[in-house]
Amino acid sequence: MSRRRQVYEGKAKILFEGPEPGTLVQYFKDDATAFNAKKKGIITGKGVLNNRISEYLMTRLEEIGIPTHFIRRLNMREQLVREVEIIPIEVVIRNVAAGSFSERFGVPEGQALPRSVVEYYYKNDQLGDPMVSEEHITAFGWATTQDLDDIMALALRINDFLYGLFLGVGVKLVDFKIEFGRLWNEEEMRIVLADEISPDCARLWDIKTNEKMDKDRFRRDLGKVEEAYQEVARRLGIFPEGGPRDLKGPATMQ
Numbered sequence: 407m408s409r410r411r412q413v414y415e416g417k418a419k420i421l422f423e424g425p426e427p428g429t430l431v432q433y434f435k436d437d438a439t440a441f442n443a444k445k446k447g448i449i450t451g452k453g454v455l456n457n458r459i460s461e462y463l464m465t466r467l468e469e470i471g472i473p474t475h476f477i478r479r480l481n482m483r484e485q486l487v488r489e490v491e492i493i494p495i496e497v498v499i500r501n502v503a504a505g506s507f508s509e510r511f512g513v514p515e516g517q518a519l520p521r522s523v524v525e526y527y528y529k530n531d532q533l534g535d536p537m538v539s540e541e542h543i544t545a546f547g548w549a550t551t552q553d554l555d556d557i558m559a560l561a562l563r564i565n566d567f568l569y570g571l572f573l574g575v576g577v578k579l580v581d582f583k584i585e586f587g588r589l590w591n592e593e594e595m596r597i598v599l600a601d602e603i604s605p606d607c608a609r610l611w612d613i614k615t616n617e618k619m620d621k622d623r624f625r626r627d628l629g630k631v632e633e634a635y636q637e638v639a640r641r642l643g644i645f646p647e648g649g650p651r652d653l654k655g656p657a658t659m660q
């Protein structure tokens with residue numbers, strides 16, 4: 407890790423300078439935070455699993471024509487990505503009521519929504535990521551109306567695809583958060599999917615039992631957190647072959 411210059415450290419990931427200009431190395435930590443970092447902990451093996459799960463989902467999305475920042479996985483905890491200018495908006499897509507949506511609108515957790523709902527939150531820890539509208543986003547200059555049209559269209563396509571993908575392995579995609587970035591190529595700019603897609607930023611429930619298989623197990627002290635992340639990887643058919651011991655292996659191991 408020390409061989410590269412660190413560009414940014416977030417709550418669950420570190421970004422290092424990549425081997426070529428315009429690339430970054432995204433390192434996945436085991437650190438877990440919730441409630442705007444008021445609750446902290448370690449989920450052993452989470453970084454390895456999220457690296458693999460995010461690689462898998464981004465690759466599947468690329469195959470259906472969704473542009474992403476993902477280039478390739480480098481090792482157990484690192485992936486090579488394109489350097490993008492992150493749009494400071496968290497895009498949340500919901501299929502079923504849960505979490506802050508249930509609290510805000512008084513809809514019981516687990517109630518299916520009549521259609522998918524897309525929400526925007528301003529990425530700012532100091533302010534506690536407030537919910538914002540298109541008006542706020544364009545007035546503050548975080549994104550243009552055209553950017554938001556692209557983001558909305560991509561978010562809905564991503565949701566449709568992932569909803570079906572998870573359904574196929576017996577998992578209900580209740581909601582998830584994604585982030586987008588601007589990728590510059592000469593004069594041209596494209597909006598691409600960035601960050602990660604993993605059980606850290608999604609609600610995934612077993613289709614039959616509604617058992618939670620995501621970060622809510624950590625947030626709500628439900629136990630069996632590591633096991634839940636492993637189960638998501640297992641259902642997707644990408645659980646490391648060596649079993650759980652593999653998850654603690656050295657960062658540079660393939």
Ligand code: UDP
Nearest residue numbers: 498504505506507581582583606607608609
């Ligand atoms: N989420 C996230 N990062 C955040 C806030 C939310 O990844 O900073 C994800 C969260 O895991 C869930 C979805 O976005 O899958 C919707 O979260 P919600 O607004 O219900 O907030 P929460 O109840 O998690 O505070």
